[in-house]
Amino acid sequence: MGGPMVLGMPLKQVSLITLTFQNSALILIMHYSRMMPPSGDHRYFTSTAVLLTEVIKLTICLTFAIYDVSRSLAPSTPATVIFEQIYNLVFSGDSWKLAIPATLYTLQNTMQYVAVGNLDPVHFQILYQLKILMTAVFTVTMLGRAISPKRWIALVILTVGVSIVSIPSTDPKDGSFMLHDMTDHFFPRSVHELGQMTNGMGEVARELTKRGLGGLAEVGDALTKRSATYEGIEEDQNATPAMSYSIGLSAALAVATLSSLTGVYFEKVLKDSSTSVSIWIRNIQLSFYSLFPAIIVGIAFKDGQDIIQHGFFDGYNWVVWTLILLQAFGGVLASLCINYADNIAKNFATSISIIISFLFSVWFFSFRVTLTFLLGTTLVLTSTFLYSGPDRKRGRPPPINIVN
Numbered sequence: 001m002g003g004p005m006v007l008g009m010p011l012k013q014v015s016l017i018t019l020t021f022q023n024s025a026l027i028l029i030m031h032y033s034r035m036m037p038p039s040g041d042h043r044y045f046t047s048t049a050v051l052l053t054e055v056i057k058l059t060i061c062l063t064f065a066i067y068d069v070s071r072s073l074a075p076s077t078p079a080t081v082i083f084e085q086i087y088n089l090v091f092s093g094d095s096w097k098l099a100i101p102a103t104l105y106t107l108q109n110t111m112q113y114v115a116v117g118n119l120d121p122v123h124f125q126i127l128y129q130l131k132i133l134m135t136a137v138f139t140v141t142m143l144g145r146a147i148s149p150k151r152w153i154a155l156v157i158l159t160v161g162v163s164i165v166s167i168p169s170t171d172p173k174d175g176s177f178m179l180h181d182m183t184d185h186f187f188p189r190s191v192h193e194l195g196q197m198t199n200g201m202g203e204v205a206r207e208l209t210k211r212g213l214g215g216l217a218e219v220g221d222a223l224t225k226r227s228a229t230y231e232g233i234e235e236d237q238n239a240t241p242a243m244s245y246s247i248g249l250s251a252a253l254a255v256a257t258l259s260s261l262t263g264v265y266f267e268k269v270l271k272d273s274s275t276s277v278s279i280w281i282r283n284i285q286l287s288f289y290s291l292f293p294a295i296i297v298g299i300a301f302k303d304g305q306d307i308i309q310h311g312f313f314d315g316y317n318w319v320v321w322t323l324i325l326l327q328a329f330g331g332v333l334a335s336l337c338i339n340y341a342d343n344i345a346k347n348f349a350t351s352i353s354i355i356i357s358f359l360f361s362v363w364f365f366s367f368r369v370t371l372t373f374l375l376g377t378t379l380v381l382t383s384t385f386l387y388s389g390p391d392r393k394r395g396r397p398p399p400i401n402i403v404n
């Protein structure tokens with residue numbers, strides 16, 4: 001009971017509710033940022049976005065830590081003393097333990113760009129729900145907590161729901177979705193493309209009326225020749241990148257595994273620790289250790305050559321900045337949820353955001369709803385409510401002492 005309050009509500013509830021909205025917005029904006037035409041001569045480098053997210057999160061948490069520490073000291077304490085205290089807290093005791101989740105979270109954040117860039121926001125969200133099952137398994141094995149039979153049933157329903165949604169709705173040969181086939185081949189993506197298509201159709205109509213139906217074959221040949229010349233034209237940098245369902249699926253499964261393992265590990269560090277270290281200090285430790293893999297693996301190895309050639313901020317625009325800020329804010333929220341509630345509660349809060357993503361995707365990404373999608377989603381949501389509902393008390397009261 002108790003715990004910190006915000007606007008008259010427990011921080012635990014506020015952070016869970018805010019996370020729901022943050023999560024939907026994050027996935028939608030991330031997907032949009034990978035699909036939109038780049039603003040520079042290149043799409044932005046995800047490794048730079050991952051690094052900046054950590055830097056911003058570090059700054060937010062440092063601000064809270066300074067506020068926290070200075071409250072416990074006399075008002076006239078010099079800034080150097082405050083910083084020294086924070087430094088000692090960050091680099092003392094079991095701080096090294098945070099290096100492991102820091103590396104795993106950096107990998108997770110990098111893979112998330114791959115998953116969201118190759119899947120619809122809704123499909124990603126649904127597949128990502130597998131982390132609930134994995135988190136439960138890790139919670140039992142690593143934290144030694146028990147889970148009731150009702151909740152295990154909810155977890156099985158969840159897995160079935162996720163599996164149904166993950167079945168591609170058309171052509172299993174290339175594993176792609178009808179949605180992309182439709183939008184990529186039949187709908188123009190710009191006024192220019194629309195003009196080209198209309199022009200082409202006009203040409204066909206003119207030729208057909210001139211030659212009568214007998215000229216159909218000739219027109220067909222002419223069009224085939226014309227399309228062959230188009231194929232020779234180099235791929236336009238501004239075109240929407242193709243999405244690969246198999247890459248998206250594998251990345252989403254990897255992200256789900258990393259998320260559950262890392263979340264439970266972080267919870268273990270927070271709740272097992274004998275020394276009481278504030279959540280802000282823990283987050284500073286986490287962000288600090290994240291800088292190493294983000295710089296060494298992401299910036300230097302993965303995108304190093306391209307960053308030197310095009311520049312660190314190539315392709316950045318307001319969408320990318322919004323995404324980075326939202327991701328940093330989400331990291332802080334996730335840590336508050338893990339600290340004041342737990343990982344399982346955090347996961348269920350984010351699964352509600354599926355509905356929000358779904359509604360937006362129908363409007364903005366012309367998402368097509370299939371029957372299997374609806375069935376799978378219904379199962380996922382049912383399991384969410386089944387899991388988060390109160391555990392039923394035992395049907396019958398325990399036997400009364402019958403000795404007398």
Ligand code: C5P
Pocket residue numbers: 057105106109259260263266283286330331332334335346
């Ligand atoms: O999807 P999931 O809840 O696992 O995502 C957690 C996100 O929150 C990750 O992007 C992770 O980097 C971030 N996080 C954080 N600080 C924490 C815990 C999680 O930045 N203490």
